[in-house]
Amino acid sequence: MASENASDVTNTDILSRMSIRLENEGYYGVLSVLPVLLLYTLIFLMPVSFAIYASFHDIRLVNPNWTFVGIQNYFEVLGLEQFWQSLGRGVVYMVSSTLFQLAVGVWMALVLNQITVGQRLLTAVIFTAYLIPTIVVVLVGLLMFDPYVGVLHGFGAGFLNLWDSNLSAFSVEQWAMPVVVLIGSWKFSVFVTIFTLAQLRSIPPRFYEAAKVCGANKWQMFRDITFPRIRGVILVVVLLRSVFMFNKFDVIWMLTQGGPGYGTTTLPVLAYRVTFEDGAYGLGNTIAVVMFAFLAVGGLLYFRLFDPSDEVDT
Numbered sequence: 001m002a003s004e005n006a007s008d009v010t011n012t013d014i015l016s017r018m019s020i021r022l023e024n025e026g027y028y029g030v031l032s033v034l035p036v037l038l039l040y041t042l043i044f045l046m047p048v049s050f051a052i053y054a055s056f057h058d059i060r061l062v063n064p065n066w067t068f069v070g071i072q073n074y075f076e077v078l079g080l081e082q083f084w085q086s087l088g089r090g091v092v093y094m095v096s097s098t099l100f101q102l103a104v105g106v107w108m109a110l111v112l113n114q115i116t117v118g119q120r121l122l123t124a125v126i127f128t129a130y131l132i133p134t135i136v137v138v139l140v141g142l143l144m145f146d147p148y149v150g151v152l153h154g155f156g157a158g159f160l161n162l163w164d165s166n167l168s169a170f171s172v173e174q175w176a177m178p179v180v181v182l183i184g185s186w187k188f189s190v191f192v193t194i195f196t197l198a199q200l201r202s203i204p205p206r207f208y209e210a211a212k213v214c215g216a217n218k219w220q221m222f223r224d225i226t227f228p229r230i231r232g233v234i235l236v237v238v239l240l241r242s243v244f245m246f247n248k249f250d251v252i253w254m255l256t257q258g259g260p261g262y263g264t265t266t267l268p269v270l271a272y273r274v275t276f277e278d279g280a281y282g283l284g285n286t287i288a289v290v291m292f293a294f295l296a297v298g299g300l301l302y303f304r305l306f307d308p309s310d311e312v313d314t
Contacts, residue, residue, distance in 0.1 A: 105192020
């Protein structure tokens with residue numbers, strides 16, 4: 001009887017200690033997650049909530065009064081011809097930039113993965129390009145397309161005769177967007193290289209050795225071994241780069257300010273121009289909210305069609 005009571009006391013003591021430990025773990029778990037939640041609230045929920053709230057008001061920069069107009073701003077934005085044209089230019093800029101970065105980035109990763117001598121040094125040099133400030137990239141691009149001393153201007157206008165040699169490519173509507181894509185993409189191609197190279201180096205060499213024994217050529221090894229193992233990373237990179245380039249503002253604004261005319265005006269640039277040039281702060285926020293909605297829908301459709309996270313796990 002005494003032993004049974006002692007056993008009951010022991011079990012109760014163990015359960016009590018386990019309960020206290022679980023409570024402590026739950027308490028410390030909440031404390032560890034709390035800074036992340038606060039940071040997420042500060043950098044995402046509050047700005048988005050503020051933008052949505054502002055989009056329902058008529059706000060003039062010269063007049064601090066907020067006039068509630070409901071969804072009138074949304075009807076006005078969706079009725080703007082310039083909005084849909086800017087959306088189209090934004091899609092062109094996003095797709096062109098992403099494809100350019102994907103092609104160059106994957107190519108550099110494949111080359112670096114094959115180099116045996118000086119691989120670390122060359123990899124470090126290439127990765128350093130990603131650390132170059134955007135303003136430096138823009139200044140170099142402006143210099144290279146300068147009508148008087150620009151090397152690429154001389155090649156494009158002089159040798160290929162693509163535009164008037166007396167004009168800057170940025171002032172020619174036909175070539176302004178391609179040049180902006182070129183300058184804005186070469187730096188970010190390294191982003192694709194970093195992801196792809198990491199995945200390439202995780203492929204066991206014995207796969208290629210077995211393929212060589214079976215008589216496979218380089219194309220067959222790439223098709224059957226390399227590509228299936230980097231496909232998931234490529235899908236993730238395409239999603240990330242598409243979102244980044246659709247939201248890109250700094251490169252376009254510093255190069256052309258959205259010109260010539262509206263030739264390189266995408267939705268972020270249009271939102272800026274409407275807000276600070278036209279003084280319509282509420283309408284500018286409405287454009288930003290609509291742009292966010294387009295990105296959210298596009299992201300959901302992308303995950304539904306390709307499911308890149310599942311590809312990476314596989």
